[in-house]
Amino acid sequence: MRRSSSRSVRFGSIIASAAAALLAFSACSAPAPAQQGFDSWDQVTAAAKGQTVRLWMYGGDEQGNAYVDKTLIPGAATLGVTLQRVPVADTKDALNRVLTEIQAGTRDGNVDLVWVNGDNFGTGKQAGAWSCGWTSLLPNMVLTNPTDPLLANDFGTPVQGCEAPWNKAQFTIAYNSATVSEPPHTLAGLLDWAQKHPGRFTYPAPPDFTGSVFTREVLDSVSGGYKNVPLRFDQKTFDRITPALYGRLKELAPSLWRQGKTYPKTSAELNALYAGGQVDFTMTYGPAELTKLVAHGTYPAATKVLTLTEGTVGNASFLAIPATSGHQAGAMVVANLALSPQQQAAKADPRVWGQYTVLDTARLDAAQRALFEKLPQSPVVPSYDVLSHNANPELSAAWVPALDDAWRRLVLAGR
Amino acid sequence: MALTLPPDSRTPLSWPVQPGNGLRASHGIARTLRILLAMALALWFALPLVPLALWAFADRWSFPAVLPQAWGWDGVRTALAQGAVPAFGHSLLLGLLVSAVATPLGVLAARALAYHRVPYAPVVNVLLFAPLALPAFVAALGLNVLLLRLQVPPFAGVVLLLSVYALPYTSYTMRVAYGAHDLAIEEEARLLGASPWQVTWRVQLPLLAPALARAAFLAFLVGWSDYVITVLVGGGTIVTVPVLVASAAAGTGNDATVALLSAAALLPPLVLLLGLGLFGRRPTGGRP
Known part of the structure; x- marks a missing residue:
């Protein structure tokens, strides 16, 4: 049995040197997350072509999943962006993944877009998990009301262009x-x-x-x-x-x-x-x-x-791009698409998902407004105007x- | 030949009555009690599956109705729409890969501990069990940073971490098997002129096959049922059945989908277990 014991010693020394290599690697300081430097929307759309964007979202809402699969993903495909939905039981799972990527200094992370609001957004912002200052580039942002308190602050955390609005909700x-x-x-x-x-x-x-x-x-x-x-x-x-x-x-x-x-x-x-x-x-x-x-x-x-x-009380939920995402342009194109009147109206249809729009109807043209006016009324839930009356x-x-x-x-x- | 077969290779996995063994056969009240107990146990395991089976095909089942008011395929349709088919493929692949990595490692560790003088053997034993004490969430959060820095592809990282979690099961199962394994048989084969390779393939492997199958099955289950590591380390590159079930179960009104996915998720392990029962009972000796 001596032969095999000498083999095990050799094996042990391999393990030890591998462990030392691991430690040396992990001791390296993490590089700073990549900064996107886009000046115009054209640059963004050009860079987005061919990118694959992973959208992490709470997967417990079958209608929400179906809307993304059947409406948002085909829409993104026409813009040259492959959108993939990653279902999670809790948005915290997505944030935790991003936080490990930040710690590791990843520039090409696996989370490109997160459906988020409230404390998950606040925690992430504190940890520098989100890309900021990109929402002003989105052409469809002009259709939202910049003074809307629900869109300017997310549960008391200033949004500051770190996430693009997606849905409104009312308690x-x-x-x-x-x-x-x-x-x-x-x-x-x-x-x-x-x-x-x-x-x-x-x-x-x-x-x-x-x-x-x-x-x-x-x-x-x-x-x-x-x-x-x-x-x-x-x-x-x-x-x-x-x-x-x-x-x-x-x-x-x-x-x-x-x-x-x-x-x-x-x-x-x-x-x-x-x-x-x-x-x-x-x-x-x-x-x-x-x-x-x-x-x-x-x-x-x-x-x-x-x-x-x-x-x-009312709130809004958003799409945030992690600072570690390697497909920032693609993610911005999807966030802008999700804000388009066509997508917002499709999503507001109670037969599809029934999520209230974040767009300001006063800023829409007649054709865009008509998209929302022809939506059927839910037999159960009143319209947002009624429900958000006196919203706190x-x-x-x-x-x-x-x-x-x-x-x-x-x-x-x-x- | 007066071979002493290890008891392991003959003992079936879980079958209370051994046919043809007069000492173990029970009679009268004892026998009745035994059958009743077996039935009660079967019921105990089957009962939780009944609502699962009912929910899977219930389009509508509102309180206080005892049975679903409307039967149908809504659960199936929704499960398919959520990507159940690729998820099953991913889960199977993950389970098999974890099994393929953790089983040989468990064999090596167990054989070393059983037959060779391993320095600090008690410490090694504890280390082999350590993954059981470490919550998967902690391991995933901590080690993912390392895996990312080493540029390990996400899927490889998942297989690697889950294999570590499967190692306690495979090494323990194999340790027990080697404990009952009689080296004298291998020595006898060598004396009769078998090469070391032949001894491994023709003597050791057949004798240890049931234990190997058991270890591989347990490792498969680790890969088959994981959520945390798949999500955090996998980074969304693979969506498995537990990921679908957990996210669907987090919502309201998804009972049919969750039930269907959960019931379907029981099938592959069940098939493997049945195969294991047959495999484990196959006589391993007596071939010319």
Whole structure:
């Protein structure tokens, strides 16, 4: 057996030298991400020809996937760009991949475009994950309103040309009109309704995204309107205005589903409770999906959207190009295509996806406006004008962990 | 010939009753209990699959209906539209490649530990098991930086990392097999004039075949079921079945698609397992 043991020694020395080589490699400092230096749109379209662009997006929305596959990808192909959709369970997966690419100093990364907003965008921007200052090159950006607060700030993070707008969404509460005969018209009225009908209402436990939005809505409501809640976070204001919020939620808890002893962990769980008729309300930041869920019988046929007189918070979602992408021009061409009136109108069709447009109708010509006017109305979801009436801006991201944390201490554990 | 076959090659993978062995046969109440237990176990494994099978072909199934209200092919259509066919191809390829890399490595490690004096053998043992203790997410995030700097192609990186995760299973399975393997048989073959090559191919390999098949199967499962490493290290270059299932399961109203994909994802391992059962029970001795 001596022969084989000497072989194993040799093998061991190979491993050791390989490990040393690896260490030497990883010790090299990462090169800075590539900068794109385009002066005109023509340069971009010329550079984009023949590029393959990987669009990473949350893959849980079948209509969204189908829209990209059947409408956006063929559209990109006519411009000479091969678009590929990469489905992920969570946008964070895409961001994590980009962050490892940044750390490695990759210039030809595998993520060219990400459907993103909120904290994923903010975290990425802090880490220098996004290419910035490119959206002003997109010809279709002139069709959006530059002063629109939803497009200028993404959950309190200034957009600064680091992402191109794609969709608008409005926080929406839906109810079963077959069981709720007299729907409330304010959020305070909704909480009162829940107390009068024990066990028929609940909300996802923060830090679930949707549950977290709901607590912010209640904060606006108990503070006498969103204008009384400053968008910027500071501890003094937090201490002053949140006791009313948590007092109200604690008071409400015994009337919730299962006496508020437990909460749905995710918005998907709340949706399942609503689909099963165990509660009469559900809530979502993506009202686009309601039409399909009712048509497919997942949700009760009598599902309607609750319009609140004080309005709800709205947001926009964007397409961002990672700084590590090697196909920046191709990604910009796709982002511009996604902003075109034709694509935005196709995407707004409730039979296709039902996502609200980010374009400003006042800036469209008659033919472009006609594209939107001939869209059928969803039988469930009202038009964006109705839904976004009195739309409230999102609080800055710093509010979110503070509110979520206090909810866990005071409402969940404080019983 | 008075050969002592290792028990490993004769013991079937999972079959409680050995025909023709009087000592193991049970009678009366014991036998009834045994059958009942086997049935209960079968039920225990089959029950979770029932809603899966129902959902896969349910176009509409709203609470509180006990059975789907409308049957159809919506789940199939959506799954195909989401790219189920290429995803299955990618998953199969990944599983087979991981198996092809991790199984020989496991054999080498196990053989060295079983028959040779390995320096610091306990440490090597722990190292071989270490991947099990390291969350895949951490490994993917940390090692991807290294793989990117070394310009390792994404797909090769996925196979490499998943093979490391499969190594504990293959090396352990093979370690057990070598523990039960009688070297005297190999020596006897050598005495009878077989070359080392012949001993490996005609004696060792047939005796270890069931264990090899088991190790390869476990390694296949590692490649077949991974999400995190495929997404983070693969960088979207390959979309596998778990990637499709995870992203579809993250949404609402995709129950039929998720059920269909999950049920379909059970089939290849199940077929392999059945093949393994047959392979593992094939008599390995007695050939002229």
